[in-house]
């Protein structure tokens with residue numbers, strides 16, 4: 001059988017075109033893969049280029065060459081861009097070569113004006129070798145992880161091609177006439193060139209087949225790790241993620257939670273309304289759970305009506321309970337299920353189900369996936385026993401403790417809404433004059449069922465849940481309102497100190513809030529003191545300095561609370577614009593019995609004065625303590641010795657009595 005050059009080129013271009021079409025089809029089947037348009041553009045360019053070659057005998061050679069090669073080059077560019085989109089490649093510029101090469105070769109081939117055939121062949125081989133080496137280097141540097149088989153094939157193909165051309169180049173240089181007998185002419189095609197055409201065509205077809213099969217493999221993998229009904233991950237995938245999650249939390253010293261969820265009354269729906277209604281219900285359940293979770297969390301379906309939720313990197317065990325409660329609440333809302341032969345006039349079924357959730361925690365309840373699943377399952381059984389529609393932890397004590405905390409959180413939330421918070425005032429006394437010069441505002445919760453609740457029982461949970469922001473704002477507003485009332489009633493000006501929690505400092509614009517409250521209540525800025533703890537300031541020192549400076553610029557006084565229990569560093573005392581140092585009660589408690597505490601207290605007073613601060617001692621309960629503080633030059637104190645924190649009316653009474661006594 002005799003092949004002329006035109007037949008060979010035609011076959012070659014057909015291979016290219018088929019290759020491009022097949023790529024285009026692959027990409028179209030995977031809508032998430034970028035650039036189908038590029039593949040189609042490539043096909044069109046190749047075909048038109050091919051037409052240009054076919055017209056070689058009809059139109060002048062040079063026109064045919066220009067049309068064919070420019071279009072083939074365009075096709076190469078399109079395929080290259082398509083490839084980049086397909087693999088998500090950014091740096092693989094040299095892959096361009098793979099598709100521009102045929103075009104460059106053809107250009108070379110048709111350049112009959114080129115004087116020397118050997119020079120043409122040397123140029124082409126050098127070009128191919130360089131491009132091959134660069135391409136291999138690029139691919140090796142940035143190997144595709146998901147399609148490693150295809151990358152290996154590419155490397156093999158390019159390697160073989162490069163080797164062929166190295167041999168060809170050496171032969172050409174050593175014996176320039178050796179290959180000249182195979183010069184390109186329609187009668188005697190270049191054999192090496194033919195071989196090269198054959199290899200590239202075959203290799204590219206192979207690459208395409210590998211690509212398609214790799215994509216199919218991806219789909220199969222997905223099927224193996226996905227629940228076909230809900231499209232959620234299945235048990236296998238969950239176990240892998242859980243194992244990885246445990247490794248990460250172990251390394252970072254954090255915890256994770258596993259929530260095993262079983263639907264209540266699902267069987268009744270399935271039996272009465274049929275399996276398609278049951279399937280629809282499961283899909284809606286999956287959607288509701290998913291919408292409740294953060295992006296980093298995961299919900300999987302284990303089969304039947306069992307789901308499992310993985311919460312990674314949780315701060316407290318209660319976080320898992322909160323999510324569980326929200327899921328239980330979400331799933332107890334009615335579901336609308338369409339009838340199997342629904343018409344416009346017939347409404348669907350409304351069904352109500354529920355969920356019971358068992359929770360296990362890493363590391364408390366186990367350190368491997370199987371154990372955690374087992375414990376969550378046991379806890380889920382407990383939840384069902386406890387009456388369904390609730391959650392339970394694997395450990396009973398934890399369940400009780402967490403349920404209590406969550407109930408408290410709910411009551412506190414309602415308490416804030418129903419205005420059950422109160423502000424008590426503890427007098428601050430100037431030691432030299434013995435007169436009340438200010439008060440610390442301390443929050444209390446007047447619960448209708450439990451009576452007066454001390455802050456120690458709800459401030460920590462308010463901090464955890466963010467409720468402290470609402471509480472802090474309310475205390476500030478109420479204190480300023482009350483202070484302004486006392487001024488209006490003719491009491492002498494007092495400094496009112498309000499606690500600012502670290503959360504408030506971090507998460508809200510305390511400057512704007514204070515400005516707003518002062519404007520609203522008319523309370524003078526110079527009589528408001530904000531108390532901050534050392535830890536609240538140390539978290540982000542630069543921001544703290546900026547915020548404190550702004551507060552200072554408003555005329556507000558700033559105090560550091562519980563001084564001596566935290567960092568107590570001179571560096572930050574110098575850096576932060578403070579007015580008052582409050583010595584922590586723990587140093588005062590054992591005066592005059594503990595020499596160390598006496599020395600520390602005396603040192604803090606002296607140091608505070610050197611730095612220009614006013615020093616106030618907290619928790620003064622005895623005359624001896626007061627005498628000691630006076631002797632050491634402390635400016636002020638607060639403590640049960642004078643008064644516990646009292647409601648506003650009682651505090652006003654203390655002020656009246658002081659006024660009466662002169």
Ligand SMILES: Nc1nc2c(ncn2[C@@H]2O[C@H](COP(=O)(O)O[C@H]3[C@@H](O)[C@H](n4cnc5c(=O)[nH]c(N)nc54)O[C@@H]3COP(=O)(O)O)[C@@H](O)[C@H]2O)c(=O)[nH]1
Nearest residue numbers: 442443454455456475499500501619620621638639640645
């Ligand atoms: N972020 C906010 N924190 C607040 C607010 N209100 C209070 N708190 C913080 O709660 C903690 C406990 O406060 P409380 O139960 O009110 O206790 C205060 C005083 O009653 C107590 N104290 C004062 N003198 C004595 C004493 O002589 N003996 C004794 N046994 N206790 C005494 O000390 C608490 C004041 O502490 P401090 O704030 O450090 O000055 C407490 O940490 C409050 O800060 C609030 O609105 N926001």
